[in-house]
Amino acid sequence: MMAQNDSLFTASLKDAAAGGLIALALFGITLGMRADVAAGLGGQMVIDYRWGAVAIIVAIVFFGRLALNLFVWKSDKPVTQYFSTLKPKPGAGSKVGAFAKPALLVLAVALPFLLMSYYGASGSRRFLDLAILVTTYVMLGWGLNIVVGLAGLLDLGYVAFYAVGAYSYALLAHYFGFSFWICLPLAGILAAFWGITLGFPVLRLRGDYLAIVTLAFGEIIRVVLLNWYNFTGGPDGISGIPRPSFFGLEFERGENGFAAFFGLDYSSIHRIIFLYYLILIMALATNFVTMRLRRLPVGRAWEALREDEIACRSLGINTTNTKLTAFALGAMFGGFAGSFFATRQGFISPESFTFIESAVILAIVVLGGLGSQIGVVIAALVMIGGFELIREFEEYRMLVFGLLMVVIMVWKPRGLISTRTPSIALSGKARGISADLVQEGHG
Amino acid sequence: MTPWNDNPVLKVEHLTMRFGGLVAINDLSFNVGRGDITALIGPNGAGKTTVFNCITGFYKPTEGRLVMKQKKGDSFLLERMPDFKISARAKVARTFQNIRLFGGMTLLENLMVAQHNPLMLASGMSVAGIFGLAGYRQAETEAIDRAKYWLNRIGLIARADDPAADLPYGDQRRLEIARAMCTGPEILCLDEPAAGLNPKESAELNALLRFIRDEHDTSVLLIEHDMSVVMEISDHVVVLDYGEKISDGTPEEVRNDPAVIAAYLGVADEEVEVVEEEVGL
Ligand SMILES: Nc1ncnc2c1ncn2[C@@H]1O[C@H](COP(=O)(O)OP(=O)(O)OP(=O)(O)O)[C@@H](O)[C@H]1O
Ligand SMILES: [Mg+2]
Numbered sequence: 001m002m003a004q005n006d007s008l009f010t011a012s013l014k015d016a017a018a019g020g021l022i023a024l025a026l027f028g029i030t031l032g033m034r035a036d037v038a039a040g041l042g043g044q045m046v047i048d049y050r051w052g053a054v055a056i057i058v059a060i061v062f063f064g065r066l067a068l069n070l071f072v073w074k075s076d077k078p079v080t081q082y083f084s085t086l087k088p089k090p091g092a093g094s095k096v097g098a099f100a101k102p103a104l105l106v107l108a109v110a111l112p113f114l115l116m117s118y119y120g121a122s123g124s125r126r127f128l129d130l131a132i133l134v135t136t137y138v139m140l141g142w143g144l145n146i147v148v149g150l151a152g153l154l155d156l157g158y159v160a161f162y163a164v165g166a167y168s169y170a171l172l173a174h175y176f177g178f179s180f181w182i183c184l185p186l187a188g189i190l191a192a193f194w195g196i197t198l199g200f201p202v203l204r205l206r207g208d209y210l211a212i213v214t215l216a217f218g219e220i221i222r223v224v225l226l227n228w229y230n231f232t233g234g235p236d237g238i239s240g241i242p243r244p245s246f247f248g249l250e251f252e253r254g255e256n257g258f259a260a261f262f263g264l265d266y267s268s269i270h271r272i273i274f275l276y277y278l279i280l281i282m283a284l285a286t287n288f289v290t291m292r293l294r295r296l297p298v299g300r301a302w303e304a305l306r307e308d309e310i311a312c313r314s315l316g317i318n319t320t321n322t323k324l325t326a327f328a329l330g331a332m333f334g335g336f337a338g339s340f341f342a343t344r345q346g347f348i349s350p351e352s353f354t355f356i357e358s359a360v361i362l363a364i365v366v367l368g369g370l371g372s373q374i375g376v377v378i379a380a381l382v383m384i385g386g387f388e389l390i391r392e393f394e395e396y397r398m399l400v401f402g403l404l405m406v407v408i409m410v411w412k413p414r415g416l417i418s419t420r421t422p423s424i425a426l427s428g429k430a431r432g433i434s435a436d437l438v439q440e441g442h443g
Numbered sequence: 444m445t446p447w448n449d450n451p452v453l454k455v456e457h458l459t460m461r462f463g464g465l466v467a468i469n470d471l472s473f474n475v476g477r478g479d480i481t482a483l484i485g486p487n488g489a490g491k492t493t494v495f496n497c498i499t500g501f502y503k504p505t506e507g508r509l510v511m512k513q514k515k516g517d518s519f520l521l522e523r524m525p526d527f528k529i530s531a532r533a534k535v536a537r538t539f540q541n542i543r544l545f546g547g548m549t550l551l552e553n554l555m556v557a558q559h560n561p562l563m564l565a566s567g568m569s570v571a572g573i574f575g576l577a578g579y580r581q582a583e584t585e586a587i588d589r590a591k592y593w594l595n596r597i598g599l600i601a602r603a604d605d606p607a608a609d610l611p612y613g614d615q616r617r618l619e620i621a622r623a624m625c626t627g628p629e630i631l632c633l634d635e636p637a638a639g640l641n642p643k644e645s646a647e648l649n650a651l652l653r654f655i656r657d658e659h660d661t662s663v664l665l666i667e668h669d670m671s672v673v674m675e676i677s678d679h680v681v682v683l684d685y686g687e688k689i690s691d692g693t694p695e696e697v698r699n700d701p702a703v704i705a706a707y708l709g710v711a712d713e714e715v716e717v718v719e720e721e722v723g724l
Contacts, residue, residue: 180535296579297555297562300548307545314499314539315557315626316531317720422549426591426603438547 011141012069020062027057101374108135108280112273121269128272132279134385136337139283139362141376143333146290148362149371150299151326152306152440153203154211157218158361160198161331162192163353165338167225170238170348180343182246184336191335192328203320216387218358225350231347237349239398241342246274275344282340285332287373293329295423301370302326303423307439360384367408367416370440445572445692447476447679451512452630452662453498453535455548458507460493460686467493467520468686471507475630475679477514480656480663482673482694485683486706492540494683495632499537511535514660531560536628538619540635541665546608550599550618553607554590557590557625562586593621597651613644618649624655631655633665637672645669649676674698682706 034048109116111131114123140162147155168187172178180185202213225232232238243250293299301322304312312319342348364383368375382404387397412418419432451474460468461645468490470697475481481636483491496502498509498521509521511533519533529535544595545553565582594600602610607618616636623631636652653676666672673680673694681696682690684706690697697703 013526075660156450186650294574297559298566298567300552301550301559301563303552304545308543310501311543311545312556313501313526314527314530314537314543315559315622316527317556318527318531321656419546422552422604423547424551424587426551426554426587431604433606437606 008070012066014046015069016062016066019065020058023058023061024054027054031057035259052298053256066371104374104377111278112276112370116269125272128269128276130385130388132272132276133388135276135279135283136341136344137361137364137380137384138377139279139286139337139340140334140361141368141380142283142286142290142373143330143337143377144361144365145330145368145371145373146302146333147295147326147330148365150290150294150306151302151323153323153326154207154214155327155330156211156215156355156358158214158330158334158360159353159355159357160214160218160221162338162341162357163221163225163350164191164194164331164349165335166342166353167232167238167338168335169342170241171232173242174238174240180242180339184339187231187339188332188335189337194330195328195331196324198417199324202326203323206436215355215358218355220352222353225353233349237350237351239347241346241348243271243342243346244274244278244355271303275340279337282336289329290373298322298325315383326351367405367415369412369417369435371420371438372415372417375415393432447474447479447481450477453512453664454508454510455494456508456510458494458497459505459511460490460497460502461505466684466686468497468504471683471686472686473681473688473691475662475664477662478656478660479678480652480665480676481679482677483664483666483681483683484668484670484673484697489683490686491683493686495537495568495615495627495634495664495666497522498529498632500524511630512574530626530628534627534629535632536623536624536626536630537632538616538636540638542615542619543610544607544615544619547606549604550594550607550610551587551590551603553618553622554593554625555586557584558589560626569651589625593624596654597621600648607688613640616640616644617648620651620655624659624661624678625682626700628661630662630664633663635666635668637667637669645672648672652676652684692724 005141012222032050032054035045036048037045107225112124112128115127118124119127139156141159143157144155147153147158160168165187168190169180169183172183172186173180198214198217202210205213224236226234227232290299294303301312301317302325304315304317305319305322309319312322341352345352360383364376364379367383368377368379383401387401408416414435420435420438453475455471455473455475458468458471459466462651471490471494485491493502495574497504497507500521507522511519511521513519513534521529521533521535526588530537535711545556549631562579562582566579572578590712591600591603594603597614597620599610599614599621602614607615608718610618616639620631620633620636623633624633635654637648640648649672652663652665677694680690680692680694682697682700682703689702689706690700692700
């Protein structure tokens with residue numbers, strides 16, 4: 001008994017020492033020495049030695065590995081076995097969802113009033129802005145969820161359609177003086193049109209190829225917007241984009257304004273609240289249409305396509321058209337969200353539509369759980385809302401972002417809400433289908 | 444004259460399929476009789492699945508014609524049609540050697556997906572469906588009834604709301620057949636439906652296939668290795684070896700054809716009798 005413990009200890013010690021040595025070799029160079037331009041010495045290069053930091057890192061690696069070896073990897077009773085009980089059981093999500101959905105909806109509708117009564121008009125502005133931002137991402141997530149979550153097509157360039165929507169509105173308003181309410185449907189249609197245009201040649205590709213081409217498409221749109229200076233203003237962007245009106249009432253001071261019409265005192269917060277409800281309604285409409293379509297043949301065909309494309313074709317489903325509808329619809333909602341973004345900001349430039357936006361939206365969909373609508377909401381709340389609240393720690397943002405991703409992917413590899421709800425049921429009580437059985441699609 | 448040549452539902456004419464240098468099917472011609480159960484048999488790698496893939500449009504034949512003639516009299520040249528139209532228009536349904544169900548969807552959903560095209564029309568390309576118009580609801584109810592009918596028939600109605608991937612193997616095979624039948628086919632192509640079934644399931648399958656032929660007026664073309672199944676239920680047997688047809692006739696004729704025995708035992712024709720004696724036939 002004693003001997004066995006002894007050998008366990010020496011083996012762990014050896015392993016930890018090896019790890020420590022590797023850490024020393026790696027960090028000795030990367031962290032231990034730092035080339036710097038010495039101030040006041042005529043720009044000479046000097047090398048800073050930071051052996052203290054190296055020692056700390058090596059110590060962490062050594063003792064960390066030792067502890068892991070002793071208690072987890074080589075131990076008969078790894079401590080991690082207690083963690084597994086922390087994992088949520090399958091099906092638990094749907095119960096939570098049943099309460100969470102109406103509660104979240106009520107909260108979303110009541111939010112401006114709660115904030116106003118608590119923080120007052122000026123204090124709540126910051127939170128309302130944040131709520132608008134989160135809701136925009138929820139809408140984008142729901143739009144992308146149609147493409148990635150339901151149809152299983154990996155789209156890395158979703159932001160392109162967001163950009164098309166935003167620029168459609170900005171340019172139509174700029175050149176023709178169209179109002180927001182005319183441009184909103186036009187922006188959606190134009191984005192859908194671009195979705196179809198891209199989709200036709202691209203959707204015969206699968207998996208990685210589709211991902212790369214959509215990624216490239218996203219960049220192409222941005223680069224075109226950036227370089228077509230005469231038309232789009234290039235990097236200067238477009239400013240002075242008109243604000244939306246409330247059935248013809250502008251949010252402005254004066255007798256024709258919104259406040260005067262309703263006999264309220266003018267306050268700039270009215271417009272913010274209006275924008276919040278606008279995006280909330282747009283997002284809920286996206287959700288409504290998606291949930292409706294899921295129960296229609298086209299939605300079922302999307303999911304079937306994700307499960308098995310060959311079987312779909314053997315059943316007479318035109319897979320190209322089915323993919324195109326998913327792509328076009330996702331693009332359309334992206335376009336709607338884009339025109340909202342333009343009208344909210346009043347100014348847009350290609351900088352707002354970089355790849356990182358696509359990545360964030362995709363991350364929301366994946367973390368939320370592919371195909372899960374409520375999962376998108378939670379993920380958007382955490383990822384956008386959570387990070388905006390810790391804005392002060394800007395430099396740690398990406399670190400936390402990455403850590404969160406890793407934790408969730410280890411803890412729940414299929415996203416937060418990973419059960420699939422059947423689109424139709426005979427017995428009335430629809431049981432969730434465990435994610436292990438559901439395919440993620442191959443492109 | 445043999446009955447399957449009178450008014451065949453499908454005529455395979457001089458079908459050739461090459462993959463690069465490999466000739467998987469060579470100048471194959473046979474007829475699938477209307478209302479028959481036709482068996483396509485042959486040793487491993489004979490090219491049976493390749494014939495199916497040509498018929499259902501997953502491969503484009505290198506040469507040859509595939510003429511499908513429906514009950515109403517419409518003719519289709521299958522080799523010129525894309526795969527999904529062969530199912531949707533020509534009404535040819537199939538199953539796969541390695542089962543291809545929508546595993547993460549329920550049994551009911553699997554059967555609903557199979558009725559995609561009529562439902563899509565009824566939903567006005569989804570527009571009417573979004574607003575829940577009565578016409579679509581009616582069509583959906585009918586589709587559910589049809590799905591229920593087939594689930595009852597294959598004895599899986601109790602599991603209608605379970606994911607298809609949870610079913611045992613034999614049930615998955617029957618569900619795949621039911622799914623193919625939900626497309627309302629005139630000809631049903633089954634790729635080794637009895638593979639991996641126990642004797643009881645195998646007997647159920649035979650009953651199901653007879654039911655499909657007799658009650659649903661559907662011609663069945665099946666690939667099968669299990670000779671007991673083939674001999675028991677098929678009206679017509681076509682034997683393939685190395686991509687060529689070596690025999691074609693009633694089960695009785697084929698069973699006694701020396702060429703078939705030779706192919707199955709893996710010897711030349713002349714040696715059949717010797718080998719038969721050796722194995723005690
Ligand atoms: N896509 C393809 N590319 C290249 N060769 C193929 C392809 N599909 C089939 N083949 C070849 O064609 C021949 C016939 O294959 P097929 O699958 O049709 O045989 P089979 O009769 O169905 O055999 P089994 O009883 O094992 O299912 C084989 O030699 C196979 O390797
Ligand atoms: Mg085969």
